[in-house]
Amino acid sequence: MAAAGAAGGSAGGSASRRAQEARRQERVLREQWRAARQQAERWEAASEGEQRIAAQLLMLTERGWRLLVDRRWPGTRAANVDMLLIGPGGVFVIDVKNWRAAPEPSCGRLLAGGFSRDEHRRKLLAVTKAAEVAVASLGMSPVAVRPLMAFAGQRVDAELGRVRLLGEHEIGPALLSERTRLPAASVRALAEHLARVFPEYEDPADHRPARTAARPPTTEADGLFDLDGLREAALDEARRAPIEQWMSFLDPEQLALVRRNWAGPARISGPAGTGKTVVGLHRAAHLAQRTGGRVLYATFANNLPRVQATFLKAMAPAVADRIDFRSLHSWAQEYLHDRGVPVRLHKDKAETAFSLAWKHVGRDSCLAEIDPLPRYWRDEIDYVIKGRGITSFDEYAVLARRRRRAALRRPHRQAVWALYEAYEAERAERAVHDFNDVLSLALAEAAGRNHHCGYTAVVVDEVQDLTLVGVRLLHALVGDSSNGLLLIGDGQQSVYPGGFRLSDAGIDIRGDRGQVLRANYRNSKEIVDTALSVVAEDAFEDLDGLRTPGRRDVDLTYHHGQVQRAALPTVAGHDQALLAALHALTPQERADSAVLCSSKRAIERYLRLLTRAGIGVCSLEQYDGNPSEGVKLGSYRRAKGLEFKRVYLPRYDAVLPPETKQGNGGAGSETAYERGELARSQLFVAMTRARDVLWLGSVTGAGGEYPIRGE
Numbered sequence: 001m002a003a004a005g006a007a008g009g010s011a012g013g014s015a016s017r018r019a020q021e022a023r024r025q026e027r028v029l030r031e032q033w034r035a036a037r038q039q040a041e042r043w044e045a046a047s048e049g050e051q052r053i054a055a056q057l058l059m060l061t062e063r064g065w066r067l068l069v070d071r072r073w074p075g076t077r078a079a080n081v082d083m084l085l086i087g088p089g090g091v092f093v094i095d096v097k098n099w100r101a102a103p104e105p106s107c108g109r110l111l112a113g114g115f116s117r118d119e120h121r122r123k124l125l126a127v128t129k130a131a132e133v134a135v136a137s138l139g140m141s142p143v144a145v146r147p148l149m150a151f152a153g154q155r156v157d158a159e160l161g162r163v164r165l166l167g168e169h170e171i172g173p174a175l176l177s178e179r180t181r182l183p184a185a186s187v188r189a190l191a192e193h194l195a196r197v198f199p200e201y202e203d204p205a206d207h208r209p210a211r212t213a214a215r216p217p218t219t220e221a222d223g224l225f226d227l228d229g230l231r232e233a234a235l236d237e238a239r240r241a242p243i244e245q246w247m248s249f250l251d252p253e254q255l256a257l258v259r260r261n262w263a264g265p266a267r268i269s270g271p272a273g274t275g276k277t278v279v280g281l282h283r284a285a286h287l288a289q290r291t292g293g294r295v296l297y298a299t300f301a302n303n304l305p306r307v308q309a310t311f312l313k314a315m316a317p318a319v320a321d322r323i324d325f326r327s328l329h330s331w332a333q334e335y336l337h338d339r340g341v342p343v344r345l346h347k348d349k350a351e352t353a354f355s356l357a358w359k360h361v362g363r364d365s366c367l368a369e370i371d372p373l374p375r376y377w378r379d380e381i382d383y384v385i386k387g388r389g390i391t392s393f394d395e396y397a398v399l400a401r402r403r404r405r406a407a408l409r410r411p412h413r414q415a416v417w418a419l420y421e422a423y424e425a426e427r428a429e430r431a432v433h434d435f436n437d438v439l440s441l442a443l444a445e446a447a448g449r450n451h452h453c454g455y456t457a458v459v460v461d462e463v464q465d466l467t468l469v470g471v472r473l474l475h476a477l478v479g480d481s482s483n484g485l486l487l488i489g490d491g492q493q494s495v496y497p498g499g500f501r502l503s504d505a506g507i508d509i510r511g512d513r514g515q516v517l518r519a520n521y522r523n524s525k526e527i528v529d530t531a532l533s534v535v536a537e538d539a540f541e542d543l544d545g546l547r548t549p550g551r552r553d554v555d556l557t558y559h560h561g562q563v564q565r566a567a568l569p570t571v572a573g574h575d576q577a578l579l580a581a582l583h584a585l586t587p588q589e590r591a592d593s594a595v596l597c598s599s600k601r602a603i604e605r606y607l608r609l610l611t612r613a614g615i616g617v618c619s620l621e622q623y624d625g626n627p628s629e630g631v632k633l634g635s636y637r638r639a640k641g642l643e644f645k646r647v648y649l650p651r652y653d654a655v656l657p658p659e660t661k662q663g664n665g666g667a668g669s670e671t672a673y674e675r676g677e678l679a680r681s682q683l684f685v686a687m688t689r690a691r692d693v694l695w696l697g698s699v700t701g702a703g704g705e706y707p708i709r710g711e
């Protein structure tokens, strides 16, 4: 038994080893089989989900959308993109998921069933970037390309950074309700281009029949399309649309600026209508998208931020809530308030403080010999002294007073300083601040904070309207960080007194960080020539200190605008001509028109006139960039940065002072010349707002002049 047992033991041992080996192999095979089955199930399920969602999206193709399904990610051998959807609402890069657990956005990352699935979000963003690069060659802004994750079998409508998360049921309605951004010709061209760049995907390991069921017809081999033809078609379509839908075009030069990397503060300048704001808006959206941070888009005027916010929301809704459109002063007040810094801004009391200071130390001083109007000296304090942050007489005594015409010798400067000190004393007695104080306080606060302002980038539009302290404040928020500060503006459109150079603000813009746009996309030759003739003699110095002649070279690309003149002998006749011109328009044409005036008084007058004549009016103070009924009515200054299909300037020439008479502060003096220069700049701005019609009304007989008065 023992031997048998021993022999039997040896045979039994090898059988047992074989059995163990067999078991091990079985376990391995089972595991492989289980994995293969799971893989197959996942694949089949994903494929079903993909097809269900594609079927949903097919209904969009009946409404002008184009769907490309299962495409190869360019530059890779085996990676694919589930879908590319191109339609009036933009370009969507879609990743379809068939997850058992619902997606959960958490602190900017993607989770599902408690596990991180963020690699899917990151891959989608990387493919989206490839799509952005692809459409950039057609002049399309990266902000029109949007990543979307579609979840089969889930109900979800959420956002995760720039990625939209939509469930199977939500995706169709959500995309259908997207507002129109692209005209039909662009949709066609983009789809054809993307079909070429993202070819059909062929999985080397996939022997299933091609998934054609959900694939709509795509025309892929039409050859190269005509880019100019496309642009023309897009422009034609936009021309018919309300003016609010204009701002979605970019040329390759603009696009390059939107996407560029700048190692420090940058600046974009260029004549009126050259697309500076369009670049600024697209860049703000692009930076918000790319960095995931917040962007401040600041300007001087109160009404412009509302309008720009509306445009941006239409253009790039996914990032709209991360871009703050603010007027500089309202932002600064809030900034101080949030930090517990007391501000007592009181315009009227500050005005009283100045009036008293003028009465006590200004009116009878040598200043009155130069200009007896207190306004000039108030401006000197506001724009030259406080606006530039001057705090000692020694600084002021030697200051180059940019864009100020009256030459001030030392006794005059001493008199100005005495006036300034008296004003500050009166103001302090009333314990109130003026607008300049708000900016100075905010600058002191920001400078001490070492850039912890919560913004990754600051874009400043119409920078020429800001004071030096205002620009310093915005610079302090982001410092010299890469892509931090972008200043956009045009010195020819300065409508406030005084000026400064960027170097005064310690902002160093060098090399390719200073860019100039030259192609005017808004005004025809006739309108540009008319506007330039107003400022032809007014050479101006821009923020870089460069002197430019008033009649500057502009490349024209838009050829449809015309100037209409109505010169009538009486004011009554002139006003009748204006009313007749407005009555002749359709309601939509009136909504795309603006009546612009140089003073508050004139605005009030034309408000009464239009209302009595039954013409609906929408004040520019209220206008927010959404299509609204009624003729827009406002001042030249409030029209800054805006544009209209038709612009009506009643008695436009009445504000231009005659240059003949002589006298202190009167026509012919240096200060009067300076006022005239500002009036001409404002008129220039008003004229260049017109796209299709610039209507210029004038009164040829006596009584056609307004007293010159600012707002």
Ligand SMILES: Nc1ncnc2c1ncn2[C@@H]1O[C@H](COP(=O)(O)OP(=O)(O)OP(=O)(O)O)[C@@H](O)[C@H]1O
Binding pocket: 246, 247, 248, 249, 250, 251, 254, 270, 271, 272, 273, 274, 275, 276, 277, 278, 279, 490, 493, 520, 521, 522, 640, 641, 642, 643, 688
């Ligand atoms: N590449 C382009 N193709 C067609 N239209 C364009 C293009 N770029 C800008 N536009 C259009 O030109 C007009 C002027 O653009 P924008 O307001 O940005 O110019 P701007 O330089 O900021 O003007 P301004 O200094 O006079 O306020 C807008 O209607 C805009 O949509």
